[in-house]
Amino acid sequence: MPKVLLAEDDTTMVRLLTTLLRMEGFEVASLTNFQEPVLSALGREKPDALILDVHLPSENGIDVLRAIRNHEILKDTFVVMTSGMNLRIECLDDGANEFLLKPYMPDDLIAALRRRVA
Numbered sequence: 001m002p003k004v005l006l007a008e009d010d011t012t013m014v015r016l017l018t019t020l021l022r023m024e025g026f027e028v029a030s031l032t033n034f035q036e037p038v039l040s041a042l043g044r045e046k047p048d049a050l051i052l053d054v055h056l057p058s059e060n061g062i063d064v065l066r067a068i069r070n071h072e073i074l075k076d077t078f079v080v081m082t083s084g085m086n087l088r089i090e091c092l093d094d095g096a097n098e099f100l101l102k103p104y105m106p107d108d109l110i111a112a113l114r115r116r117v118a
Contacts, residue, residue, distance in 0.1 A: 002117040005047035006030035007038045007064070008082070009057050017051065020106050026113070034058045039067055042074055048117040051109070054083035054091070062087070062094055069095040078116045080109065 004026045008014050018028045029045045031038065034057045042050060050068075054061040061081060068074050080098040081091040088099040098112040 001025060001027045002048040002113070003027040003029065003045065004049045004051060004113065004117075005042060005045050006051050007041070007056060007061070008051065008053045009034060009055075010053075017109075020110070021113075024110050024113075038064045039071065039074070042068065042077065047077070049078040049080065049113055051080045051082060052096075054081060054085070054087055062090060065091065065094050065096055078113075080112055 004021055006014055006017055006028065008017070008030070014030050018030060021028045029047060031041050038052065038059060052061045052064060065079055065081065068077055068079060078097050079095070080100060081096040082100045082102055082104070084102040086101055088101065091099045097116065100108055100112070
């Protein structure tokens with residue numbers, strides 16, 4: 001069962017995505033305490049994919065993405081960036097595998113994940 005880590009600060013969105021992803025056959029972990037850096041959670045959870053919001057309470061998602069791509073062990077992590085602002089070009093240029101503009105259709109997220117990890 002492929003594992004997905006959610007780095008999203010909207011608790012409603014986390015609950016919805018967790019339910020959706022589990023129904024689609026994914027194991028789901030989420031950051032509930034943003035005092036832990038995303039990079040640390042990524043190393044601890046070892047997911048097949050990361051869904052990373054650009055705007056987090058304690059970190060900038062694009063900076064996190066850059067750190068992932070420069071990290072020897074984590075650099076190949078499949079990353080889906082999400083934002084309510086159209087930052088597609090910046091996210092893809094910095095190494096995101098996919099970008100979804102909020103609000104996005106759940107099918108778009110599932111399709112992106114299935115192309116790579118399922």
